[in-house]
Amino acid sequence: MTTIKDVAKKAQVAISTASYALNNSPKVSAKTRERVLKAAEELGYCPNGVARNLKKNKTETIGLFLNDLGGPFYSEIVQGAQEVVSSNGYDLVACSTYGGVDSTAYRFLQEKRVDGAILLGSSIPDDLILKAARQDFPIVVLDRELQGDYVCSVLIDNSEGACQAVNHLSKLGYRKIGYLSGPTNSYDNQQRFEGFKKALQDNNIPYISRWNVQGKFTENGGYHAVKMLLAGGQLPEAIFSANDEMAIGAMCALQEAHVRIPEDLAIVGFDDIRLASYMKPQLTTVAQPKYEWGTMATHIIFQALEGDVLTNIVRLPVELVIRESCGVNLK
Amino acid sequence: MTTIKDVAKKAQVAISTASYALNNSPKVSAKTRERVLKAAEELGYCPNGVARNLKKNKTETIGLFLNDLGGPFYSEIVQGAQEVVSSNGYDLVACSTYGGVDSTAYRFLQEKRVDGAILLGSSIPDDLILKAARQDFPIVVLDRELQGDYVCSVLIDNSEGACQAVNHLSKLGYRKIGYLSGPTNSYDNQQRFEGFKKALQDNNIPYISRWNVQGKFTENGGYHAVKMLLAGGQLPEAIFSANDEMAIGAMCALQEAHVRIPEDLAIVGFDDIRLASYMKPQLTTVAQPKYEWGTMATHIIFQALEGDVLTNIVRLPVELVIRESCGVNLK
């Protein structure tokens, strides 16, 4: 590894002079700079990022921490974050939160290897986040509410989304509506369930607990949950699924049982993943502004880095995307 | 930020003693360690990762650099890499190669902010890779051939995959076969095209250049390319698409034109993305071992880090997944 010392020696100047020359400081004469640059070039010198990070006490890097690095759902969030981070001249690194205390997320959060963090998922406990966040290390969490200095929650309006879905169903005349639930301890699921129940009330529709079946937010989970429902007999007329993955699994189970969608049973999902519009029938669902989620979170990070005080909770709107799975296609 | 110095002061010991105690060195008495640990606890101390990285001259982090961070295709590669990196006690960071010389990839590669790199995509020029790679900084490239010390290519057998696809078509009796091409300067496309032509020869099928249409490896690109083909009249009986995205776009264009798949025209793709099995009809395609791609690349990185000399090129097998879009469903 060639260091600045080597460059200085080769150019016959002091280390500091070499540093100035390399950093385009006006404190060095043109010809000296020339000599230094040439030496650096010849030696293939490039500064050691770690050393500079230590010296300047910042890494100019923002960390994005996800449960499931590479999961299809996160794609747009990452892109949104990437966009904003790049335009601020910083770097973005995406890391996994998998592995508890041994996870990359844990280490990076504590060891100051990034200048700010965006966190999605619940695997990092609240107290750690609150402890790690500081003026020069702001943290934005994406899927839970958390109050603290230098900590901000950017949420999407889960409850409102569920309402819109149910209202849509109600408007189409469905009165027997089931809920395909995610894990009950999940924040998203709780919010969506709340919205679901509220909308039922608003529309004077009774809540039938028998039609509440649960999966793990996976296609497979939705599939088996609906299998159970089918085995129980006495189906609802419509199902609101707490996410699209499960809705897709549900559709498979339904189709296998020769239950027609939407004629026999309507279904609406949540997330608007890419697959939703490729299903037959196309899945009506609640879309989240995923890209904006990423950009918003990142903007907030940079605001905080610049010393602005930040509002603790930002809520992003959702939008019902009406396709075919509820029996109406407004296209 | 509380440093080791603060801890030492509070525990009334020298800095080095504190360091030893914190690192569980046996060179320190139990009660001293106790005192230090207690002080650290009370101060909420945690070591500065950047400083340690500098001192030890390693980051225990592997970088995975992708064109399109978060693209759905890469998901499994990332998971494979994550698995192996974690089990070696290292961290994985995924970064974008977007932005040319200002990209995160460029900086991380040169500034020694990771201990090894896995590179997918062509945005980093060969010479930079060859220059950056060193004994303690091995690089694995995933989609191009590159010879050099401490550089290894892990490829999938594009050509063989294309052959299998065409052989399958041929076996089913198709003799008029078109090629839906990606960008002609893309390595993947070149290899696949080569395999395509070779298979035609092997099966004594003429290559008709009129049936070679080109897109940009995107759904939209496939859609428009096939629109052109349709406008030209005189369709082939089957199409081999250089990737699934384009095949899906092609299917849309075909369906709009009331060309039935596979009755009027068979189609086979490449990649086996998730959507492939959800299409109607389900897309027959060439599957790559994506997860293994990630694990293999990462294994090689760690081998190199341990000083093993590495074979320069590793080629992974592909597999034809027969579904419905060519007229046969062997399920």
Added chain:
DNA sequence: CTGTTAGCGCATTCAT
């Protein structure tokens, strides 16, 4: 067993 000391590579202040 504990403290002193010397860097890792770089940026920067203060003399010259």
Added chain:
DNA sequence: ATGAATGCGCTAACAG
């Protein structure tokens, strides 16, 4: 304009 010296936070060789 240039060079010598200092320190970022941590580790490790050496001395006591």
